[in-house]
Amino acid sequence: DSGVTQTPKHLITATGQRVTLRCSPRSGDLSVYWYQQSLDQGLQFLIQYYNGEERAKGNILERFSAQQFPDLHSELNLSSLELGDSALYFCASSVVPAAFGSEQFFGPGTRLTVL
Amino acid sequence: AQTVTQSQPEMSVQEAETVTLSCTYDTSESDYYLFWYKQPPSRQMILVIRQEAYKQQNATENRFSVNFQKAAKSFSLKISDSQLGDAAMYFCAYWAVAGNTPLVFGKGTRLSVIA
Numbered sequence: 001d002s003g004v005t006q007t008p009k010h011l012i013t014a015t016g017q018r019v020t021l022r023c024s025p026r027s028g029d030l031s032v033y034w035y036q037q038s039l040d041q042g043l044q045f046l047i048q049y050y051n052g053e054e055r056a057k058g059n060i061l062e063r064f065s066a067q068q069f070p071d072l073h074s075e076l077n078l079s080s081l082e083l084g085d086s087a088l089y090f091c092a093s094s095v096v097p098a099a100f101g102s103e104q105f106f107g108p109g110t111r112l113t114v115l
Numbered sequence: 116a117q118t119v120t121q122s123q124p125e126m127s128v129q130e131a132e133t134v135t136l137s138c139t140y141d142t143s144e145s146d147y148y149l150f151w152y153k154q155p156p157s158r159q160m161i162l163v164i165r166q167e168a169y170k171q172q173n174a175t176e177n178r179f180s181v182n183f184q185k186a187a188k189s190f191s192l193k194i195s196d197s198q199l200g201d202a203a204m205y206f207c208a209y210w211a212v213a214g215n216t217p218l219v220f221g222k223g224t225r226l227s228v229i230a
Binding site: 002033041042043048103106 | 119161
C-alpha cells in the first residue's frame, strides 16, 4: 500500500458525460501527478500540482482539467467524454516536486470505461 | 524531447533463471534519474529500482539489478532467481532533474515466468 488513495476504483459512463476522479496523496506529500494509461500502453503524464498550484502540464486535453485543494487532495475532471478516453488513470504523489529527485508513489488507479 | 524505448514487448523466463529486460533512452541532459516500475495484474505501479545518472555504480535491490551504460544511454534490468510473482509488465522511466519535466515512460515489457 503506497498511501495514495484514489476513488472511485471503477467508473462506467457514456460518451458526452463528465466525471470527476479523486486522489488523496500520502500524508505530507505536497506534489500530485496525474497519468493516463491506455490499453497496453505506458503511462502518459497529464498534469502536476504542487501545494495547490499547477506546476507542469503534459499531454492533457482541453476537455480535461484538474485542481489541488488546500487539504492537498486533487481532482481530475474529464468532460465531453469520448470512447478513446477509456483508460486507467493514475495519481501519484511526492514530498517535493519531481525536479528534486523525490520518489513518486502511485495510487491504485481509477479504471474509466466510456460506452 | 526525451524518449524511452523498450524494444522487447514480451519476454519469458523459467522459474529460478535469470532474465534481462532492455531499455534505451534519448536525452541531452546530464543529470537525470532512471527507474524500473513493475505493474502486476493488480495494475498497481510499484517502484523496483532507481539509478541516479551521476552515480557510476549500478543499483541493486535484492534479486534486481541494473546495467547502466550512460554513454550508450542504456539501462537494462536483470532479474535473478526469477519467481512466479515477478510476472508483470515492467516499465522503464526517465526523469530529468532540470526543467521540471515529468516522468517519461517506455511502453513496457510483459514478463511471463514459467514454472
